[in-house]
Amino acid sequence: MLRHVSVSGPCSRSAVALATGLNKTTVTSLVSELQARGLVMETGPQHAGSVGRPSVALALDGSRVGALGVEVNVDYIAAIATDLAGRVLVDRRVGFDAMGSSPERSLDELALVVEKTLADLDRLGVTPAGVTVAIPGLIDTITGTVVVAPNLGWHGVAVAERLSQAGIRPDIPIVVDNDANLAALAEYTSGSEAGTSDLVYLTGEVGVGGGVISGGRLLGGADGFAGEVGHIMVDPAGEPCRCGRVGCWETKVGLAALVRMATPDRAYGMGRQIVRDPEERLAEIEQRRAEGDPRVEAAIAEVGRWLGLGASVLVNLFNPRVIVLGGYFARLADRLIPAARQELTRLGMTGAVERCRFVASDLGFGAAARGAAGVVVERALSDPTAISIRHPLPSG
Template sequence: MRRSNLALVLRHISGHGPCSRSAVAVATRLNKTTVTSLVSELQARGLVKETGPQHAGSVGRPSVALVLDGSRVGALGVEVNVDYIAAIATDLAGRVLIDRRISFDAMGSGPERSLDELACVIEKTLADLEPLGVTPAGITVAVPGLVDTTNGTVVVAPNLGWRGVKVAERLSRADIPGDIPIGVDNDANLAALAEYTFGVAAGTSDLVYLTGEVGVGGGVISGGRLLGGADGFAGEVGHVVVDPSGEACRCGLTGCWETKVGLAALVRMATPDRAYGRRSQIVRDPEERLAEIEQRRAEGDPRVDTAVAEVGAWLGIGAAMLVNLFNPRVIVLGGYFARLADLLIPAAERELARLGMSGAAGRCRFVASDLGFGAASRGAAGVVVERALSDPANIEIRHPQPPA
């Protein structure tokens, strides 16, 4: 009961602070003595702090205002993708403390080497948090594939070439403190949660997020909740077959949507000499590839506009299926889709209007994410924050409780 009440009080202060102990008692229907005790424990865990007197315009001594602290409690979200590894560390209030991304050929490196590199990034980020006085409450790893979240195993990640990779178990053997819980989840689902929480469409109860990477994943928020499916594998929209006579996909099927709209498809059409898989190519961050495509467009290379127009049309064709299935109000374009949104959206809108059910399509709009390629790692950090708010008793007591 006390654990539940701790979470109840912390969530109220987080959502309604600054507020007084009396206001917390009224809102939570707990008695004032209980609230005072719970607040003292939350202060001891470094989750709540006092900000000074709160004047409400009434006669008498002003009450002391409480706000969410969490500046000493951290959350770490990391992502391993085809050509990069990213890490974002935040405090409990969601303030970004560290944001880094390195180029890395995960597709060509295999799971062991990739997880070694991921562990190095995690260890370095944890070391950077130490002088800030921040203790991480957990780590969540984002992976572009089907993930068994109960044991942190990647069931299959076609674009990485991973099958049955026990990510959480492998990282537990790295030089990472054993008391930091490690979770693993799908990158698109985590990015969708980030968008729903603090992205351009924050608070939209029905939205679809599209990753816009080499592979194309989707995260679906329906009625304010992430749509997981029976096994947590919902949202693999990139492997819906849209052209049975099209290109072979790394998943084993032919003509998957991501073979038409993934970053690899755009690069192959716009800059064929820089296509993924060419042995002579150095590892390139997605931002570098996009900069080169934009440069060639500025130089008048006609292949770029042709490629963008084709990707935009196929983006709209797939989006029409998503609108007919999930009836979202917003389709959030992430990754490289966001970078080229001004060029992609007009063609996508035409196809959506042509193929979508008229009522649903007319009330759905495309928007470009402003979280860039860090959406998944930001969402991963958000999962850690959410877990801490839901069970603050898991955060260790940092200093003795102040007197009531």
């Protein structure tokens, strides 16, 4: 019923009864419950043009219940809080060297960001319906544990358990999921390609992750591990990857590869070390590019070529309509996309390639946190009874 009000906009109790097949007594009783939880409000009489008493219209009162999405990545922690209508209430990004910190230290920082954002919501009179945490790694979503997050150096890190000990109210559900999967959901619900039911999202960061929407559903696989694009082998004669394998796609298109080729004088050591400050490295690459450094253009073209090669594998296997480029890929899209397009056309199955486009994400680095908040909203609309309101309206 709440979903109907949310999707259809203001409508009367009778209209809700008609549309949902519930009888009017049930609707009236449910509306009272949703009003008490601050999820539905009356918006004044709705003149439907019919004779008789004008009925009062109901609308989603998304403003008093919030959703919190948080992301831990190699060099930042991001938090986005929205209300149930998807309006952004808090947008926070904290630079943090998660790659160089212990998991315990990172979880402390994460808990701090979550607590601060929840306090913001409290001040706004908004009750959080849940927290979803995005992590670049394989996640056991049942227990909220990170099985492995190679670029964070995490193995078996119980994120949900740690947060639940951090003073977060026990009735606020904590969910942990893969960052690229959540970003793909954000693209599908609110990106520039929203509604495209076959879509692949790629995160271009130190690690390269993927999220796949197929037939309008997030592709999970048997364990929720589907779409792990970063470590598919694309070159048996390639360079060693920091995962221990050789020739992984990440060694060709991850930020470290770009830094190594574009600014070799900045590439100390291997893997992690190269991109200790991803934002700084990227800013430098953009600056040198503006100055006309030919190595930078060549490096971007080379990354683009490998991007297209890997994309040809994804197109043959998933047959998407769109490949959305996130993270640093979006920042360099003007040159990356033409190079990738050329290689994709050369290597992908003709029928599938012709109708597939690359586009740059316009959600920025906040895509995963936004998708995480979106998951909370979806759950709240599906099961509003799970929400226990903290700021009850004065009764009557």
